Amino acid sequence: MVAAADKIANDPQVLALLKDQSTDAAAKARWNQFLELVRIPSPSRQENLKAAEIHRRLVAEWGFSRPEVMTRADGIIEASDTNIVDGLPVYNACVVIKGSYSGRADAQHYKGQFPKVLVEGHIDVVNPEELPKAGDPSIRIKLQPYAQPVVATPAELAAIPDELSFDAAGRVVENDNYATASKVFANAKEAEAGGGVRIYVPGYGDMMPSTSNAFVLAAAMKKHKIQPVYDIWICGTAGEEGKGNLAGVKQLYGFDQKAGTGSNPLNIVANFGLEGGGTVNFIGSYRFEMKFKAPVPRGGGNGPSAPEAMAAAIAKIADVKTPSEIREGAPRTTYTVGRASCEPPPAGRTVVPSCALEVDMRSTRKEPLDEIRQMIEPMFQAGASTENARYGRKDGSPEGITLELMWYGLRPAFVADSVDNVAVHAGLQSGIQLGVLMSPMVGTGSGSLNDNVPANTGIPTYQFTLASSAAGAGGHAFWEWGTRGAPATEVARMHRVLTAALIVSGFHAADGTVVPPAIGPIGKRTREVAR
Incomplete structure (x- = not known):
């Protein structure tokens, strides 16, 4: 795995992708995309508006064909045996980076499903709790100087005069308020001294910057012809927050609530979540x-x-x-x-x-x-x-x-009695390769995340983030806010996630050699698929 990490991280195609994403134009495009997506309300189990916009952009703007979009507007994933959770459809948004494996004469599959590596971040938020019944549903993104106290009531938030503007097509208007919101800072102290603002919008911290950048990474992989061996699915998942009941990953992993078991109908062999930093135990x-x-x-x-x-x-x-x-x-x-x-x-x-x-x-x-x-x-x-x-x-x-x-x-529980699995190894080795980690250490803490479901189903999983924020607070509250962090941090984190995913999936390198997959082609499950 050490050799694989080194080869992938320094591959000319990968480096070209990173160089492209390191330009000012790319940083601006990522920032604008985040602002345009985060303003779309996406309460748990009512993510259809945001999923629809992601679906639209995947085909119209991000370079994918319609068959590469693996989810539908009605919430169906055809290969899953769990398309209804708690009596409701599941509004995931997933795209595939197609691998070469299914074309091999000796390719193995599980009931027609070839192996996949999943990279996912959720698209739902706690606030608002419901979609508005009428009128423009878009959330107003308010801007507040650091010199003022954090708002205490929704009325105070609504009364803030400065906000971002968007045109009829949902594109952010690049006016003076946009320029102020777009300033980059290292931390809250710098932001306060340098005229930074709190940008109030649900999902700023949890977790649209990371999820939006996952789709930036997907589009960049497509553009730069990054080809894995196993398919890589990149998903914006539904239902992580509140009463969402982890619906998005329950659909992806065929998780039966009554039985407490997962059929893994898509044959996912490894899972990379984008909401944290290396969590392996799940409450x-x-x-x-x-x-x-x-x-x-x-x-x-x-x-x-x-x-x-x-x-x-x-x-x-x-x-x-x-x-x-x-x-x-x-x-x-x-x-x-x-x-x-x-x-x-x-x-x-x-x-x-x-x-x-x-x-x-x-x-x-x-x-x-x-x-x-x-x-x-x-x-x-x-x-x-x-x-x-x-x-x-x-x-x-x-x-x-x-x-x-x-x-x-x-939310099924899981304690990693052993961290000797391919996702953890890839997560750690990618960090060591890129200088983010000094040693292969895994934390002993626990979280409650989408990863509960794959971990409980037996799928190796590891956590990253693709976000970069100088400061923020109010997660799950009406006053959730953040301040823009360094774009270079986003690119560095893309490098790590891409390296880890390709270590597991396998990779066709620019020199014509192939880094083989780090795991076998049949994913684990705790029950057989029913379809």
Whole structure:
């Protein structure tokens, strides 16, 4: 792998790509593309507008043919056996850099699918939570001098007078505000001293700069005729945030929520995420949203109360001890009673029709996660039963409190008992080759990312970023902001991601030799594909 990294990193085709991306014109094009994409609202499970624009640009501007776009406007990936997640379509946007492997006489495949390396970053955001019902859906990108305090309310954000402008085609207008926003800084201190601004827009930090640059890299690979051996898919994935439930990668990896298994229907052999820095352990979670529904009172009298039932459930959950509290040495396991809300009574009535409660359970291991679920899940019904008993009502009767599961979220857990896998090796070696890392060390921390799904399915995975920001804050908040960082950092990070992906996929070098793939052609899975 050392020799492969050296050859790929210094290949004339690769160096030509990097030289092209190092020009001022390329840096400006990347910046403009990011601004034009990040302003398109993309709530989790409503990413269709942003996916559609990426699909359009792939063919109209980035040099790809329509058959090279592997996702459809209706959310279907034809080879996947999981095209509906939580009853909804999945709006991924994926393009293929075609490899040579499928043309070999001895090529192996899994049910018609030849091997693929996936490079992905998500396109969804936490805010806004819903697409606007009418009017121009585009987000206004506000600019605020560092001398002013960070906004505290949405009204303060809306009141900022300076913002970026876009023409009817969605292109950023290069006026004075654009010039101010486009200034490059090394850090927040420099930005404050040099007239920099906070650029407020959801997705600035998490994670459109990295995802947008993934498509820049894809277009550059196409332009410079970079040919891998295995196919490389570059994807903007849906549903990473909030109630997105990791829908995008669940489609790509055929992940069945009920079974907790992945069929890997596309035969992906390695996964590179673009949201972090080398995370290899992933915190799993179960998430429940339960609705407590009140009956219509008898003859206008009192009856079981939805708020009281919910409150009883919360009290019972609060008494639950986690496995790590019960047993010394058990993996850390936590839970949170999150948002609780109640439906207002209809006009002329006083009874609250229903209340909803969200509970999130987390652990790095499946076993304690299942254990805490078995303790907490019955408490929802216990709360309803307690309230029904106050009024002598039977559970399940039309005169008692009833429960409805509104939403169930699953992020599968994974702990890397060994980091001896091709994605980690390629990630580390590419960093060593390019001087980013001094030694092949892997962090012991955990994250909760798209990578949960491939890692749990058995696919080697590693994390990078393609972003460059001088400063930023407010991830997942309405006031998310960032300030532009050095374009050269983006190019250096492209070099590393490209090197790592080609180490794994194999590469046709400029001198006519071939760097062979670093992994076999059949990806791992935890169940067989169903299609």
